Amino acid sequence: MKCGKVRDLFSSFAENAMDGKLSARVEEHLAQCELCRRAYDRFRTTLAMLDSIPEVDPPAGFHESVMAEVERIKRTTPAPVKWWRVDWQHVFTIRVPARAVAAAAVVVFLFAVAFQFSPVRTAVANWFTFQKPTNAPIQYIDEYAPPAPLPWNPRTSKQELLINIDSQKPGQYLLRLGTNNSSPLNFELKVGRTKYDGSVQKGQSSTIEIPAPPAGSVVVARILWRMGEQDRLQWIFLPSKLKARGKSENAILKDFAVYDMLRLISRQHGVAIIASGDLSKKIPYTRTDHASPDEAFYESLSKVGMRAEGVAESVYEVRPTR
Amino acid sequence: MLERSSRLKSDAQDRIDQFDERVIIERCKAGETSAFDELVRRYEKRVFNCALRITGNYNDAADVAQEAFIRAFHSIQTFRGDAKFATWIYRIVTNVYLDERKRSKAHRTTSLDEAIELEENSVTRQIEDGAPTPDEVVENKERLRALQKAINSLPDYQRIIVTLYHTQHRSYEEIAEILKLPIGTVKSRLNRARLALAEILESEPELFG
Structure with missing residues (x-):
């Protein structure tokens, strides 16, 4: 038996997990080959050491920190009401005051008519377009x-x-x-x-x-610019204050649109971001652990075919990857 | 030969624990936070130690362990119970770690401070145990540091397998299930990892001579 083959069998040999015939051949080889015998001794010492690695306690406050995060998640994601738990019988036997419903319908109708001719409509329409x-x-x-x-x-x-x-x-x-x-x-x-x-x-x-x-929030400026037939939309995320780069905080991003993520990163890291492209894309689960803005951008954006670049102190540009 | 059986609980006790655990998991699925709290309490030490040996340092271990529990919390509804909860949570830990690795372009660095922090911790434990002499403590500390360094140098999968087998006492079958690898692959990777470790440790004969 060759040395390489014998060494491939060290684990099985040490664990008594091979048939007697094969085991005898390994033993025979070890008796003859000084190098393999030494290697096997080392191997056994290593196994003993690995088995004696001590267990340590998790850091103080670990449990509390996990549960605090769980509580936070529970608070922010309301439990879905399952359709089979709804009391359907009750739903179909609800008594509805007919006059009140009729009155409400009339009010809604009048309001809709009034709205058509009011200046509020123009204002709302402008806001959306x-x-x-x-x-x-x-x-x-x-x-x-x-x-x-x-x-x-x-x-x-x-x-x-x-x-x-x-x-x-x-x-x-x-x-x-x-x-x-x-x-x-x-x-x-x-x-x-x-x-x-x-x-x-x-x-x-x-x-x-x-x-x-104000502190803790982000203002978003939207710029539509035109050159001939070409339209382009850009967003600029501005935090309450620009921080020097390098400050880092944690963030867990899940089911966020790029837009929300940029707001979050702008706020948390105090950086301005100039963005273009489809900001409604959803980013898959991303966690940024004490990452610098560069890293957080790089990772989460690469998942949706976009990229970020620092263009000046505390200013980043985000755009689709070409 | 290796005394693994002594660490394994009796079958009956194991079955009682598993039943108990199924009840806890059902309560978690029903949205009881206190049940999840109990689950974390049962597994935090294992999960943290597993993460510690895989990541090789205290801070990353805490992050990976916490993230694993949060993922478990998010997806507890999908846990069907045909595997053991332990198998499931170990799979989450390794996935969290591998995802983080993919995420961070930079290679893992083990700072000296973290290594010392880790060792101090195990040193205090050893002193509390009262057994070893100060010289032995220093030597153990050095050994553990060298060993962790050697483990850190293994490829991801080998390091994970070594951790699951030697520090978490998982069987080959369970490791294969956790990592979704054939048993043969698990065995050969573990053997390769052990040979590599023996090779590395040979270069420090004063500690392992």
């Missing part, structure tokens, strides 16, 4: 910031809208939009209910002041 150009006031607020070179250049296209996020003034962001393109590039920027229309071209940028959100 911000992509339609409207005649909302255009605010050029260039006087807030002196023109300076944009700090970074997206590498993809000359027509690209350049976005500069300035957070020097506490409590507000200055978004400066610009382009390297010589023909005008129209944009609509919407933050909450406030809308800005404008256009930029090479050498003529536009600056918009956006109040920083």
Whole structure:
């Protein structure tokens, strides 16, 4: 028997788990081969050591931490009501006051009619269709910031809208939009209910002041920009305050849309994020353990065909992978 | 030869425990948090120690162990009970670990501090036991450190198999079920891992001579 074959059988030999004939051949080999005999001794010592690895207690507070997380999950995910547990008999025998139902129907009808002709309808319609150009006031607020070179250049296209996020003034962001393109590039920027229309071209940028959100929340600016026939939508997530990079916190992401994840990461890590692409995609279960924003982005976004890149201190860009 | 049978409980006791456990699991499925609390209490030491030997350090072990319990909580409804709960939870632990590994591009690093923390822990235990002399304690500590380092250097699957077999006392059949691998593969990988460990440990004859 060759040495290699004998060594393949060490475990079975040590555990007495081979038939007598084979076992005798291994023994015979060990008696003759000094090298294998030494190797087998070492092997036995190793087994003994592995078997004597001590058990340790989990860290203090481990149990409580697991149960606290379980409680949190329970609180945030209501137990589904199972259809077979519903008292169906009761459902079909509920007594409904007929007059009240009729009165409610009339009220709803009147309200719907009134709504058709009220200014509220226009406001609601505008809110849902911000992509339609409207005649909302255009605010050029260039006087807030002196023109300076944009700090970074997206590498993809000359027509690209350049976005500069300035957070020097506490409590507000200055978004400066610009382009390297010589023909005008129209944009609509919407933050909450406030809308800005404008256009930029090479050498003529536009600056918009956006109040920083209260601590712990994130404001999302949506920019629709047009170049000829081409429309593009970008989102900018702005936390209450930009933190220096490297600060890390835990997050468990499950069934989140990219949009929600970016809000979360912007808030938790205090970074601004400029995003484009389909943000409604659901990210599969992802956990970011004390990960830096780079890592969290990289991992969760790669699962939905997108990628993130740090473009400046505390500013990230997210876009679909080409 | 190896004394594995001494660690195994009697069949009858095992059956009682399993029945007891099935009741607890049914209560978990019905949404009783206290039942899940009991389940965590029963398994936390095993799960943590398994994670500790697989990840090779204390912090990652705590994260992997916690995550495993959270996954178990999320999917307890899908636990059908045709396998032992232990088998199921070990499978979750290894999956959590392998997922995390896939997730982090950077390779695992075992910091010296963590290794020391781990050893201190086992040292205190040994002192409490009262048996070994201080010299033996130091030597054991060194040995454990060298051994964990050697285990850390094994490929993922070999490390997991070594952990399940030697520290969690799982049988070949159970490991095959946990990892969804043929028994032959489990056996040959364990043998290879043991040979590799023996090889590594030979380079420290003062500890293992």
